[in-house]
Amino acid sequence: MKPTSEQGDMLRMLGIFSTLLVTASALYSASDDVVDLSQSNFNKEVIQSDELWLVEFYAPWCGHCQNLAPEWKKAASALKGIVKVGAVDADKHQSLGGQYGIQGFPTIKIFGLNKNKPDDYNGARSAQGITDAALNALRSIVRDRLGGKSSSSSGKKSSDSKSGKNDVIALTDDTFDANVIGSSDIWMVEFYAPWCGHCKRLEPEWAEAATEIKEQTGGKVKVAAVDATANQMLASRYGIRGYPTIKIFHKDEDAPIDYDGGRSKSDIVARALELFAENAPAPELLEITNEDVLKKTCDDHQLCIVAVLPHILDTGASGRNDYLDVMKAMGNKYKKKFWGWLWTEAGVQAELEDSLGIGGFGYPAMAAINARKMKYALLKGSFSEQGINEFLRELSVGRGSTSPVKGAAFPKINTVDPWDGKDGQLPVEEDIDLSDVDLDDYDKDEL
Incomplete structure (x- = not known):
């Protein structure tokens, strides 16, 4: 069926858009x-x-x-x-x-x-x-x-074999739980049998990967091995039926995860580094106390997420910490996005609020800023994990309306002391001393 004129125009536009996407990426x-x-x-x-x-x-x-x-x-x-x-x-x-x-x-x-x-x-x-x-x-x-220095590229098989270095941790029925269960580290554990040909072929790759993983993760991802024929309690507990079987243990998981990747050193290391990145700490949540904090955070990241929280007298320390906890949870959820996370108190950075159109929606408020394009998007939903998640998810896929930052530049940022973590204090009013006032001087009829 021959496309209509409008359909043909649409197809040409899609082709141009696809070409632009390829060029941009x-x-x-x-x-x-x-x-x-x-x-x-x-x-x-x-x-x-x-x-x-x-x-x-x-x-x-x-x-x-x-x-x-x-x-x-x-x-x-x-x-x-x-x-x-x-x-x-x-x-x-x-x-x-x-x-x-x-x-x-x-x-x-x-x-x-x-x-x-x-x-x-x-x-x-x-x-x-x-x-x-x-x-x-x-x-x-x-x-x-x-001067005699040699390469430290790590993972050279000859170097490891000559030194006899082996960073694979041997685990048994007696030592497994104390080391692995509840550990804050990630464990990659191979269950093997000494007579297994596949296990023998994996052994040098596993050993070399263990050394490189230890060096590149600072020991936060550990590589271990269990002789499943000698430690049958463990083999039974984890349903080991074939050799080698590799499982990944982490305290945030209810049960171990099966490793089904390649069995070369590079494959094992790549998976370990991926696990390490997934479990890296959340980005730091910074208070906007001066211009440098705002500019550095926004210039160094694709997006910076800025929250304007209610005055401390309106929420107290407990209420403010609840809002900050929501932001920290979202920062952790989106930590792989390389976004910056900032907050300030309502009224402290009034010019920044004005440049972002904050004020009409009340507090708390949130804006996502692209400092390179000097554009922003405002959170229209609730300031909650669900509301913020929906807002950020839309931005992640290129949806959501944006507006230009007023003046196409960040305004003057006030330098202020950071929040001390305490409840706010009302201004102290001066007491009026009436001790010197003689009421007898007034006409009683006027009182």
Whole structure:
């Protein structure tokens, strides 16, 4: 059936929109000399490499990242065959960004001799500045190697086997509960049988993964093994029927989770780092006490969520803490979004409230601000976990109405003392001393 004229126009518009979406999300292509890095290949390409790597963590929507892209490509071409240059879409691979504490975009890190401790690049965002930093880092590596230092890329099988290092924790019927159940750490536990061929093939991958996971998570994700033939109580409790079986234990889960990923070291490490990011602490909730707090938080994040809470005399400390707890819960729920979270008391930052159109809806109020576009959206529903969740979920998928920030810039922010956590105090009124007033001086008829 031939489409109508209106349908044809709609199809053309959809095609243009799809093209724009692809263009916006693809800062780098296969034709560039920039290596596309992700959660699945990062460890193999970067961490296990002996080469120097410059890695940009970016977000496709980030204007600064878009401005950097041509310079990054130019630097990659100039350094081809000398230094590896890569890029991570941290908006897509959020657990990888979380692993390296990425809070703003673009963030550039230099992975040199010690791959587990990359250096931050804070130089000029030009091809010349980037290549100069790369060559300086190369010279530093050469000097260190001449001085006898070796690579700390972690995960080299020969290094582990020579040192006899094994970070896999052996668990038994007697030690399992005391170590694993109720632990604040995440446990990845392999149930194996000594005679099992698949278990023997997994053993070196499991051991090398354990060492790398320990180093990259600071021991917050633990890798363990249980000989299920010698510890049959545990095997029975968890329904182990085949070998090897890997289960993930965490106190927030009622029952262990089955691991069904790949059995290579890189697969195991990737899953561990994903678990680590999922259980990372919630973003900090900051009070707007000066201009720097507001600007840094909003400039460094895709969105900053700002709440204006009622005056302390209206709620008391208990009521205010209830509102702050709601915000903290939402911050934790959306922690992978790299958003900033702020609050202030009604009237303290009156010019900011005016620039965001807050006031007509009463208090508490909330606005989500995109500082790059200087646009905001207001919470129209209830200031509750359900109401805020619906508001943020709409924003997450690109829905919801937005308005420009008044004046297209943040207004003057007052510098104030932070809330002391206490109830408010009414102003003290001066007592009037009537002791010197002689009522006999007044005519009794006037009294």
